[in-house]
Structures are given as C-alpha cells and as structure tokens.
Amino acid sequence: MKDEKIVIIGSSVAAISAIETIRSKDKKVKITVITKDKEISYSKPLISYLNISKEQFYYRDKSFFSRNDVKMFISEAIRIKNNSVILKDGKDIEFSKLLLAVGGKPIVPNNIKGICGGNVFTLTNFDDASKIKKYAKNKKSCLIIGCGMIGIKAAAFLKELGLKVTIVELMNRPFGSVLDEVSGKMVADEIRKNTKLYLNTSVTEIREKECVISNGERVFVDLVICAIGVTPNQDIAKKSGIKADKGIIVDSQMMTSKKNIFAAGDCASAFDILKGENRAIPIWPIAYKQGSIAGDNMIGINTKYEGGFVMNSVDVFGLPIITLGLSSEIGDEEFVNYDEKNRKYKKYIVRNDRIIGAILIGDIDRAGIITGLIKDKVDVSNFKNGLLKENFGYIYVPKKYRSKEVIPVEI
Amino acid sequence: MKKIYFREEYCMACRLCEIACLVAHSKSKKIIKAYKEEFPNLTPRLVIEQNGPLSFAIQCRHCEDAPCIAACVTGAMHRDRKTNAVSHNAEKCVGCWMCIMSCPFGVILRDIKEKKVATKCDLCSDEKILACVNACPNEALICAESIKNKDKKKE
Numbered sequence A: 001m002k003d004e005k006i007v008i009i010g011s012s013v014a015a016i017s018a019i020e021t022i023r024s025k026d027k028k029v030k031i032t033v034i035t036k037d038k039e040i041s042y043s044k045p046l047i048s049y050l051n052i053s054k055e056q057f058y059y060r061d062k063s064f065f066s067r068n069d070v071k072m073f074i075s076e077a078i079r080i081k082n083n084s085v086i087l088k089d090g091k092d093i094e095f096s097k098l099l100l101a102v103g104g105k106p107i108v109p110n111n112i113k114g115i116c117g118g119n120v121f122t123l124t125n126f127d128d129a130s131k132i133k134k135y136a137k138n139k140k141s142c143l144i145i146g147c148g149m150i151g152i153k154a155a156a157f158l159k160e161l162g163l164k165v166t167i168v169e170l171m172n173r174p175f176g177s178v179l180d181e182v183s184g185k186m187v188a189d190e191i192r193k194n195t196k197l198y199l200n201t202s203v204t205e206i207r208e209k210e211c212v213i214s215n216g217e218r219v220f221v222d223l224v225i226c227a228i229g230v231t232p233n234q235d236i237a238k239k240s241g242i243k244a245d246k247g248i249i250v251d252s253q254m255m256t257s258k259k260n261i262f263a264a265g266d267c268a269s270a271f272d273i274l275k276g277e278n279r280a281i282p283i284w285p286i287a288y289k290q291g292s293i294a295g296d297n298m299i300g301i302n303t304k305y306e307g308g309f310v311m312n313s314v315d316v317f318g319l320p321i322i323t324l325g326l327s328s329e330i331g332d333e334e335f336v337n338y339d340e341k342n343r344k345y346k347k348y349i350v351r352n353d354r355i356i357g358a359i360l361i362g363d364i365d366r367a368g369i370i371t372g373l374i375k376d377k378v379d380v381s382n383f384k385n386g387l388l389k390e391n392f393g394y395i396y397v398p399k400k401y402r403s404k405e406v407i408p409v410e411i
Numbered sequence B: 001m002k003k004i005y006f007r008e009e010y011c012m013a014c015r016l017c018e019i020a021c022l023v024a025h026s027k028s029k030k031i032i033k034a035y036k037e038e039f040p041n042l043t044p045r046l047v048i049e050q051n052g053p054l055s056f057a058i059q060c061r062h063c064e065d066a067p068c069i070a071a072c073v074t075g076a077m078h079r080d081r082k083t084n085a086v087s088h089n090a091e092k093c094v095g096c097w098m099c100i101m102s103c104p105f106g107v108i109l110r111d112i113k114e115k116k117v118a119t120k121c122d123l124c125s126d127e128k129i130l131a132c133v134n135a136c137p138n139e140a141l142i143c144a145e146s147i148k149n150k151d152k153k154k155e
C-alpha cells in the first residue's frame, strides 16, 4: 500500500471512531485532524448535564489525539482545493484521503423577528453551553423553541440552572416526529409537571425581555433557546463540488462523489434501511459506526455500511423514553399496551410481518431486542403476539434467527 | 476469546446461576450475608428467560462488533484491551440507556437504585472462575471458545 496521508475534518465521535479503527490496524499511517473545537474529545450529548464529573464529560481522555499520534490543527477548514484543505488561517493541508466529519448545524428560522438578538442561543456544542451558563446567571426565566430531543435537554438544563422554563412547540405534541398522539399526550403531561408547555404554537417575535407567541400571549423571558433541530453541515462539500443534498451523499463505503473523499456522521446522507434510501440520521451510534467504516476504507480495507435507522433514548424529567425506527407511522398491525396509571406505554408497529417502529415509555428494559429485530428484518409472524407479554425476551426470537453470538461450538 | 454460552435443551430454569451471579457481585461474596444485607440492592448480571417448557440464561455476548460500544455517549462501555471483553466503567456512566436501546440480546440492565448506572456481565473480572457456569448443575451454561476464533484457527 502506498503511503497514505489521511486528513480528518472534525474531532467529535465520527472522527474519533475513524481514528480508533485506523489505529487498531495501522499504527504508522499519517493522520491529521483539523477542528474548530477549542475543547476536544468531549461528548456532545453531555453538554447540558450539570452534575457530572470531568471524567464523565470527556468521551475520550484529553491525551487521545496525541496518544494516537494524530497531528492537530485547531482552525476552521474553509474548502478543498485539489488535494488540499484550505484553512481559515491561510494554511494549506495536503491529503491523499480526506474524511469530512463536520457534523450538523442548528436550524435557526429566519421568520422570527428578533431571532438574531444577543439573548437568543442554540445548544449544540460546548461553546453554546458555556455561553448559556454564563448568560443565565442571575436570570429568572427562559423560553425554548422546539420540544424535541435538544429542546427537552435544554429545558432540563435551564431548570437545573434555576430558571423558570417555558417551551413552545409548533406541533400538537412533544417529539412530534417520533411519538404518536397517545404517547405524545402522556409525555406532554409529564413535561407540564416541570415546565410550562405551549403546543400548536410558535414564537412570532423575540424582544429584550419578552416573547410574543402565535396565540397573542406575551411571555416574560430573559433568554431564548432555539432548539428546532439540526441540519447536516455541507458548507465545505458544496463549496468544493462534492455532491450534497440534505447531507453529503455517500455510498456504502462512506465515499462521497469524489473518490478520495469520505464523509461520516451527522453531515452524511447514507442508507436508511427502513426508508430504503439515503438520508442523514443525526444520532451518535450512527456517527460512530460510519466513522469506523470510513476509517477502514481509507486504509484500503473494504468494509461496507449496512445502513441504519433512527433511534433515540431520552429522559424526560425522570421518565425514560426509547423510540425506534418509523415510530410515528402506521403499520398493518399495531401492538399497544397503555398503562396510564403507571405511566407506561409500549407500541410495536408491524408492516409486512416485520417490526418497523416502536415506542417504549416508562419500561424500556430490553428495548435492544426490538432494535435487533428491526435491524435484521426478522419475520415476527410466529411470535408477534408475544411482544407485549411480561416475559417477552430473546427466547421468543426463533432459533433460526438467533445470532451466531449465542451458539456455542461443540465441546 | 472464551465466552459463556447457553444450551437451552439442558436448562431447567433452576436459577442457581442467578444466585451465584448475585453473590459473586455482592460486597461480602457470601450468600447469606449478601441476601440478608444487600439483596434488594443487587442486580444479577444475567437474564433468565422462560417461555413454556423452554428456558435459558443469557448474559453479555461480548460481541466483536458491539452495538453498545457504538451507542455509548460517555465512553463508559468499552473494549477491555487485555481481555477483549466488553467492559463497563460505572464511574463514567450517566444512565442515558443508549446501550439498553442497542443491545440485541437485551442483557444490559438498569441499576436504578445505584444512581442510574447500567450493569452487565463482566466475565467475573474479580474472580478466577465464572460464577454462573460454575453453579450450573446441568452444564447448560458452558464456557467455550467463540466460533469466529475457532474458524480463524482452522484457517
């Protein structure tokens, strides 16, 4: 193999996973990381956690990059020219293989008056969280736009910082893209025990000390957090002639439209096994997996990405929620167990005898078995009636589908 | 790497493996003391499943391509460099349940009382013997080389 010069833009999970995969097989190949993160190897999903130790906050210890013999450039990459990455500070970094692991960007709507004000924040990286912490000191109340994954984390974060929280959500329920009506209402009730929640509502104007919302009400607030979602960061790709449309388009080797350039993580649009087409799925496990696949392929080990699907685990003020796959869609059959009193909800959506989505609230134990059934497209026709049973477990999975991992060799 | 496997045709669901697992992961490591003083706060690290006449005990498979490691946002779930086992560092865990969502065997368990930390089979890292395998009177639980390794050796 010729001497590769691997350059990675980004230093978060997709990048780290690529580096770990490469180094587990090749100790010598040159790796360079370009990142605009001042704080490296922290875990993004933990930026809103207040009561965790430094050790918990860092995904890998601070010596990770030096230990793995990675050359670092702390700067912003602007574009790619021939086989070089051009940095903001004028430097020019040459590569033979490049990985774009540039993540996502927060979506900020442009139709809200005052959205550019100094009292409006997003919450998607370490810097954002630090700024919010600083600004929130001695403040009384805040408003959060959007009641999805990041919105709910922001709400818990600001509540812990001692502020009164109001959430404004455009849809008729929280987590509208992954919860159905019944579970959405259940979760809304839970949120309302902790914060104020407006549904079917939007913010029309942000002023210095108040927000005007679409029902005409005015809410007194000191700061606003815009948490309506993230979108793939495709700035560099677009500037450099790499194919991108709602994400940098990659094939099963995580290769972009340019042969020696790869993409992985929140910025990439890769195969979704449930939708049957490429799309960006901005979640941690997928970024990790794709980073590793890209790492292999960059050092010439042909590895294929099987595809992924949406899943999430979120804690709503102590109520655990896991959603898997196409959880808000309608199937041929649905298996639902709603225990209102004990705040528990389970729903499995089956289409063509395969589980395509699931919602688990309250009791989330063993959710991974369902994840496995979705991933492997296991025919559930023979045991679907057992899905809601108390003793449901791996034992229900027909022997022929059980993973090789459970079969012993003859002794 | 050696792993623990179950042979469902030999399992009688006697639950001796579960007891042995609890005791092996208790502070005192003594059955009576563990049950008297620690019991409700102890979570076994294996799952006994029963459906009609069928039963088996299942614990972490220490997968080669472990989905729980991919999903862990803190780095608590990791590959032990020495033993190659999938290991869990409770100090790092924040209880986000991403691992529970990802494990296709459903063998990572919530330890709700102990903060929110998830627990799983650690291949009895403190001990020389595997408690569950040792306790099984029927050899329904066995310790064997994993298939992949065996294949590799054949090559």
Ligand SMILES: Cc1cc2nc3c(=O)[nH]c(=O)nc-3n(C[C@H](O)[C@H](O)[C@H](O)COP(=O)(O)OP(=O)(O)OC[C@H]3O[C@@H](n4cnc5c(N)ncnc54)[C@H](O)[C@@H]3O)c2cc1C
Pocket (backbone or CB within 6 Å): A009, A010, A011, A012, A013, A014, A015, A034, A035, A036, A037, A044, A045, A046, A047, A048, A075, A076, A077, A078, A101, A102, A103, A104, A123, A124, A125, A150, A153, A233, A236, A264, A265, A266, A267, A282, A283, A284, A285, A287, A312, A313, B073, B096, B098
């Ligand atoms: C508050 C919050 C909570 C979350 N919680 C969860 C959760 O519980 N579960 C889950 O599955 N997912 C969660 N996510 C999503 C998860 O964090 C992402 O999927 C994951 O971080 C994606 O990793 P990545 O490596 O693709 O990109 P990112 O983590 O976004 O990192 C991108 C990297 O690229 C760098 N970069 C970008 N542009 C440039 C440039 N031009 N030049 C140089 N460097 C650049 C950045 O500095 C950064 O290092 C959460 C996200 C947020 C914001």
